[in-house]
Amino acid sequence: MATTTFRTSAIAGAVTLAVLASGLSLIASQAEAKKVVVLDDSERIEALTKLGKRIFFDPISKPKGEQSCSSCHDPATGWTGPSSDINKLEVAQPGAAFHKNPEARGGLRPPTNAYATLIPPFQEVVNPFTGDSVAVGGAFWDGRAEGDEPMYPGGATDHVYLADVIMGVTEDASPLTLFEQAVKDYLGPVADQALNPFPNPVEQNIREEAVCHHVEKAGYANLFADAWGERIKCNDDIYRTSFKRIAVALAAYQDSSEVNSFSSKRDNALRAELACMPLAEIQELPWADGLEEVEVKNILSRFGLVPDKLNGSCDQSDIDEKQGPLGQFPLVRLSEQENWGHDLFYSFRRVPVGAFDTCNKTVITADNPKSGARCVACHTNNRGDDGSEPLQTYADHSYHNIGTPVNYEIPGVVEAALGLAGHTGEEEDVGLVKTPTLRNVAKLPDNESGFVKAYPSNGWFKSLESLVHFYNTSDVGSSGVPLCDDEVVTEAQAMGEEDGLPACWPAPGNTNAVSIGGLTGNLGLSTCDEETIVAYLKTFSDQRIVELPAPNKKSK
Template sequence: MARNLHPKSLILASVAATPLMIWSAGAGALDSIEALGKNIFFDEKLSIPANKQGCASCHDPTRGWILPDSRINATTVVAPGAKPHALGSIKPPPNAYASFSPPFRPGNFGPFVPPWEGGNFWDGRAEGCGARLGASCPTTPEGAVSETIRLSDLPSGVQAAYGKYLGPTADQALNPFPNDVEQNIREKNVCQQVKTAKYKDLYRQAYGGNIDCSPNPKNNPAYRTSFKLLAVALAAWQASSDVNSFSSKRDKALAADPERKFPLVGFSVQENLGHDLFYGITSTLNPTGKRANCNVCHNGVPQGQPADPTGEAAKQLYTDNRFHNIGVPFNREIPGVAKGIKVGLRAHVESVPPGSFRTSTLRNVTKGLNGGFVKAYTHNGWFKSLASLVHFYNTRDVLPRCKEDLGITDATEKEALQKNCWPAPEFDNPAVGVVGDLGLTDAQEAAIVAYIKTLADEHTPSKP
């Protein structure tokens, strides 16, 4: 039976386009460890050469926590490093809401889904297993894996308070600083820079003492322990409401709705239809129960909360934190990266097929799209608009292949759209049934895009 619009539907048309005037977007005051992490995140002096790159250089809050360079997003995709001519090899993923990803772990998630979930990075290699008492690290010694931070790395006096920050986000934070194509700065140099930074007192307030950058003892230098504590501070801020603010139009409209259920009074008819298509809900707007299957991958809630099949949970994350191969084409515009090189989860777990990448949240994917700013979507940035990505999900297996006899080799998004074709997937055996031939109309595609646009947070952290 279709879910009726209820008497509140009588006022939908009159209020749907009216800005909501409830709860001011923002975050509460930060404590010392969160404030320390925030200062580190924005500090471009933590690179060599100095003043060249900080965490925010690739994860800009004003642009939805991604690379804030429209020209690069529209072409080569990958971020430049601090060192001259250094380039990454994959699109920087967004980092907001990443703190909800569980430690990397096995599971049985059905056909076409590798039996792993969690971690950070596109391949999950920041496992976060230090957050599990008694866990052995690494979980999968087959491929790349990040160093982990354990409870024993924390001063005893703060273990009870800060142990909650250990996990994939803390482990991920260990990696960009020493990476020679990112911030290009050694652990000891990071420690020494923070020791003299304007925010150095925050370290003392958070950890109860001044930062120690000594090279002793040789088997476990003090500067290495201090470096780990800085990573924990980064994780603390990234777990705060300053980053994960749940302040989007969707969040506000849901909280203000009389029933806290869809269709929302604060949404347009198109946005409400987009939600019903996203989750495959039978309703007055979607009487046949048409499914876009978006929720198969982009649906999840924090650990310990009830499942959310209808997308009405207050803290819906819009990711399952699992790994999927959706058939993304090869991006020939990324310099120095040949076809088949970036294999996703396979780089971490060699026993799985190549081509599965961790699902990013849909929160903030349209944040900062003003003034013609271009974003790049999916792990390799092949897609340059949300509309084309939704069209791909809908028609991947319907439109013809972009082939050489059409004068195209490894077509770009622009070339594919001009020829009304899609390139072959970079990796074989992408998921079928879930995407590729959904039978959506142009209006239904547009409704899904409209709904996803409501997931952009209104709160933007200010620079410290």
């Protein structure tokens, strides 16, 4: 009996061990299946960009599903606010919790995020005109997402360092792998900015750790593993690293050719002419002066041209119709009105002799001079550019006060915003706002001709025509446009009856206006001149259609 019992127990033990071994084998095989396959660096960079896109369009918020990055940065409207009704009045976008808390909304119009990765980190540089030290760069209207070691820690957002997202690797490490270098390149104002909307109670209103868990459970969580070489981790001691990696992914997507597409009418017209030029001739253009051949090639590549195969995409008609040098204005594929708008835009004092004035149907001569609109003083990222630089962003990214009236239609607003001073704490910076890119400034949703966009940071102006008219005539009295009565505070109240433009201007919101005296206010432009400038600005609207990702499904 004892022998039988022993044998029975032995058999049972053997079965148990076999089952246990089988279970362990199954667990091991499952673990093996879950192992992350480390991709090559180019595939990791691609995965990082795809991850950023999925997160950008995913409504990660509290309450759930109420707000995504694209809720304030819609590609259909030039990567800014998507609601015409909001732009008509309060301009500030409602946050995820708005339905429960009406105070959960922003205080300014959301700036476009397109081409934001081309903005430099916040810094102080010497103004070439005055010799003064001026602030440049950073994300947000006040530059508080500095994109580097904070100059003003008390007012700046958190900063993403390379060592925060790639353990043991610092900015000065050398050599970096292809992936490490790409991540380093994505760090800056946009990556820093991306840390902020999620936990902001007036935006997405969701804790960083909850964002991490959302991505962990998302159907695209594999993209995180593909990019970073390990699955996302959200425990207490590591979720912050994962959150910063999410911010870098968002920056990677915003640096992609989908967001920075250089696909506007102006871009297409310029690209058509560059495609007909040998590389040696392109290197002689004003914007290429002082650049090495490899730098010129990199610019052309980002602009959508293959430097070694330029003539392969040349249309002979562009050469046949060209008057003047290829690759410079006037461009064949722009209208006379648009080219004249360019000439006014880029003329600091006088329009160059030989330009054709489409308003007066005459050629500008020394005996028949014409004052320029001086837009180029602030709206260029290259002081020597004549408008033909391929990667032009139409912004110097510095801070100015043009004398915009207070927008009392923004809920809770009783006075003008602090502007740069809210970041630096310096009284002399009160009212200064970062110059925005003009790319997509006129971009409207397809088939919505009545769509209203608002300008500038506080959205007081409801049309480009009104804003350009302000630049031309805001010096009340001397320009012929009077100061509004005290009770006239909105653009609608100031509007004239005949031409659809304001007939008076309210007082500036900040009394230190204007920080750029002589560049705005009494330019002497005709109504026709204003219209041509608007026509030129409309050539900056990107034409690439962004395919939205499928709705997120939880991973299994």
